[in-house]
Amino acid sequence: MKKLFLLLLVAGLNSETQLVSINVGGAQLSGVMKLMFVMTLLSFGPAIVMTMTSFTRLIIIFSLLRTALGLQGAPPNLVLTGLALFLTFSLMSPVLEKSYTEGIKPFLEGSASDSESLKKAVLPFKQFMLQNTREKDLDLFVNLSKTNPGSKEELPLSVVLPAFVISEMTMAFSIGFLIAIPFLIVDLVIASVLASMSMITLPPIVISLPIKLMLFVMVDGWNLVISNILESYSL
Numbered sequence: 001m002k003k004l005f006l007l008l009l010v011a012g013l014n015s016e017t018q019l020v021s022i023n024v025g026g027a028q029l030s031g032v033m034k035l036m037f038v039m040t041l042l043s044f045g046p047a048i049v050m051t052m053t054s055f056t057r058l059i060i061i062f063s064l065l066r067t068a069l070g071l072q073g074a075p076p077n078l079v080l081t082g083l084a085l086f087l088t089f090s091l092m093s094p095v096l097e098k099s100y101t102e103g104i105k106p107f108l109e110g111s112a113s114d115s116e117s118l119k120k121a122v123l124p125f126k127q128f129m130l131q132n133t134r135e136k137d138l139d140l141f142v143n144l145s146k147t148n149p150g151s152k153e154e155l156p157l158s159v160v161l162p163a164f165v166i167s168e169m170t171m172a173f174s175i176g177f178l179i180a181i182p183f184l185i186v187d188l189v190i191a192s193v194l195a196s197m198s199m200i201t202l203p204p205i206v207i208s209l210p211i212k213l214m215l216f217v218m219v220d221g222w223n224l225v226i227s228n229i230l231e232s233y234s235l
Helices: 002-024 026-043 045-052 055-069 077-091 093-109 114-131 135-145 157-196 204-218 221-231
Strands: none
Touching: 045 055, 045 114, 045 157, 055 077, 055 157, 055 204, 055 221, 077 093, 077 221, 093 114, 114 157, 135 157, 157 204, 157 221
C-alpha cells in the first residue's frame, strides 16, 4: 500500500508539473493572468463592498435603528447584513455594470492591458464616491496627502476612499440621530408616566417597546427609512 501511494504521489506531481508548464508557456499565459485577476478581485471583494459602496451607511443606520427601537437581537445581524448587501447591489447596479463593461470585460476579452483595464474598472466607483463625499472630508485628505490636483477626477484613490468612508459614517450617524429622536421621546414619556404613578419597579422598556414597535409599523418605518436612504445618494 505504501509503494502504491508513493507511485500515485509521484505520478500526481509529474502531472501537476506538466500542467503548470503547459499553462505558463505560450498562449496560455493570458488565461493564467485572467484567473489571477479574478481571484484577486474575489479576495478584495469584501473590502470593496464595505469601503467603496453604500454598504457602510446602510448597515450603520440599520444597527442604530435596532438600538433605538430597544431590540437586542431582532432583526438578527445576518438579516440586517443581507438586507444591506442586496440594497447595495440594487443601488450600485449602474456603477457595477459600467465598471464591468468598460474595465473588466475588455480585459477578459484581451482587448485592453492590465493597467488600463484596472483604471477603467475603478473609475465608475471613484466617480460615485466623489459625488457622495463632503467637500470638508475631501479637503482634509487632500491636505494630508499634500497633493495639488487640477480637478477632483485627478485625485488618487488613496485620497478619495477614506474621505468617502468618513462622509458615509457622518451621514449614517446623522440619519440615525434623526431616527432615534421619536423613540427617545416615547421612552421619556413612558418613564415620566411610570414615575408619576410611583411604579418605579416596573422597567419602562416593558411598556415602551410595544408602543415603539406599533408606532414604527403604523408609519411603515422600513419603507420610509430605506427609501430615504436610497434617495440620499447621487448617481
